[in-house]
Amino acid sequence: MTDDVDLSPGDRVALLLPGSTAYVELVLALLAAGIFPIPLDPRLTAHERERILGGLEPHLVVETEEQATALAARIPSVPADPGDLLPRGRPMHVTSGTTGTPKGVDSGLLGEAQAAALVAEERELWGFCADDVNLVISPIYHSAPLRFAMGTLLAGGRVVGLDGPGGFDPATITATIQRERPTTMFCVPTHLQRLFGHWDAVGVPDLTCFRLVAHAGAPCPDAVKRRLIELFPDGSTWEFYGSTEGQFTACRSEEWLERPGTVGRARPGRTLALDDDGTIWCTVPEHARFTYYGAPEKTAEAWRDTPDGPAFSVGDLGRLDADGYLHLDGRRTDLIISGGVNVYPLEVENTLREHPGVEDVAVFGVPDEQWGQRVCAAVVGSAAEAELTAYVRERLAPPKRPKTWRFLDELPRTLTGKVRRDRL
Template structure:
């Protein structure tokens, strides 16, 4: 049977593990104006049905050979991508949504590539180490930017992506069997696991790194300071963004001056915070998006050229953004608004707290009471005393629940609903 035709604007759902060739084939599709829809190959059949119903793909690809065949039919175009991948939101706060950029004009396509290259300095000598699953937006974006600049992408183990293995990643950083990595994107959990492994086996030579960017979840201050200690000066960054778009970027040295910030607006963008705390970001034309098949949600996300994903925050006088969390995570206890991120940041300063998530549970007297799930060695009594010295009464957790790990998505976001 002949292969179905491909046309610009088509959507191709990808349900297969990431690899270096996966990135190359995704780039070929993008250059042809075909929207790859990267999905988690580990999804259950029920999850797949739900996601595929959202994005309504023209083709579903589950084998590497089939993806290679589709990419080959796109030809040998070497221009910029004509669209962005259609990623799905994580679905932690509701029904997943397909983030659709549409087809880009030649000028917008060139601007999209230039913005990423100018910010992150992608170049032909880059070797990008991929740690996070390539069906997520940030690791795929860094890998694609590297290829577009003429650089290389490496996956630990050299084949298909597997579960994160600190020992395997360490060997890749040492450059055994391949070129030493120069850039990497990671989430704080990756850093915690790497540093714990390095405490046991020794720290590898990290001097080749020019860029280590992290995002996806709050980074514990102790981990941030260790990151600064172990990697070259000026090489480590944090950024704040979402599946929908990017807001800020921040060198770690800036964070030292303003602990807790996620930085200022990226070049070409502007931030404002509404009276209710909602963060809005004005973006250039090439960064616009819609939610596929959902004009109502698209309209809710935009005010003119500015969009929001519902996150809450504050801007200081110099334009540095500090996050307060998502409106969906807001705890209202005794009529007082409590933002979990603020409480978590305070508790992370305790040396016996390795990880923490704050959430609300129903309470007959207060409406909700503040609870904290804690990974670490600190006792509930110690944490209660610590909280009393740093937080006003409504913000202090009424319960501290010890847990071995926090339930997280693959991008590092805590699944608060599971804790509740």
């Protein structure tokens, strides 16, 4: 693969670059030309790159700013204003790969009408407009922060927080809020916890500039959620549930207050349905469908026909209440079967998060000769094993109570906040 390779609609370009506004503009320009960027962490090792890219067959790999500048200059018909672009698909993000080989999520080339519908759907839901200033605090190669940044530029707004040293630093983010007065921000609960801790020490900045603060990626502790609602303007805070493959729900915090723990109802244009075991299926509009690149068998497993149209699942489990609000129970791959009883780690984690001495927790199963699997809990915080054992004895049935406790300084997480259970 050489830098001067000819690119055509449908081709793929791997981007292993630090985040910047120019990065987002390049992604938009590639998509407008029908070329699919594959955003990846520039810190990947050679082994990781080979593992991920081997199955995606990129026509070009871009690793330096000089290569990116040269590529941007070669893309035909790129207007000066990103708002004049029409992306013909979504970036080919890859699944996290924590439970197997990462898979490329391929939206396919969209016709003009479907491409316009893709842009309009995000704009209508999140209200992107020319006055928006999107503060990016998450790695831009991940799907959610890139989606919010792209939506902002396409609406004529601007993006801040990218053109600096990079990395999550609460002091830098606080200064950016004070200087740039952003209107929107996507974050994960870990970001909120660190920001709130910093603000407890230095004072809370003026947050009245925000009209939208959306969080996702991991369960949000109750205390963090309530602090978020308290600090930011009324009606500005949201949670959504989605995956690399697609988006399921959106939920205003005011709805969450009425139904604590919910991740909301189906987004417009989508419907939710559950199997008997709780597996969540979601129908989506034509412009939001996908395949796994080069993996037809995995694609077939992810989709099925329903009366409402094709529906996909990523193996998550949940419950729907009478009004259609979804509550998550975790992932099927995380399910623990102990003594023949299904144990959902998320239920145990949510119980433990209510203990004042627990700052963070992850529950997982390990093989056990007597029970099949034994419930284990990794805890960050000041609580001692004896008090947690007594605490869960009062609140959880015997099969759900952790039999083994680990106490850590921090949980292993991806940069989007997901716990790396494979490392636990």
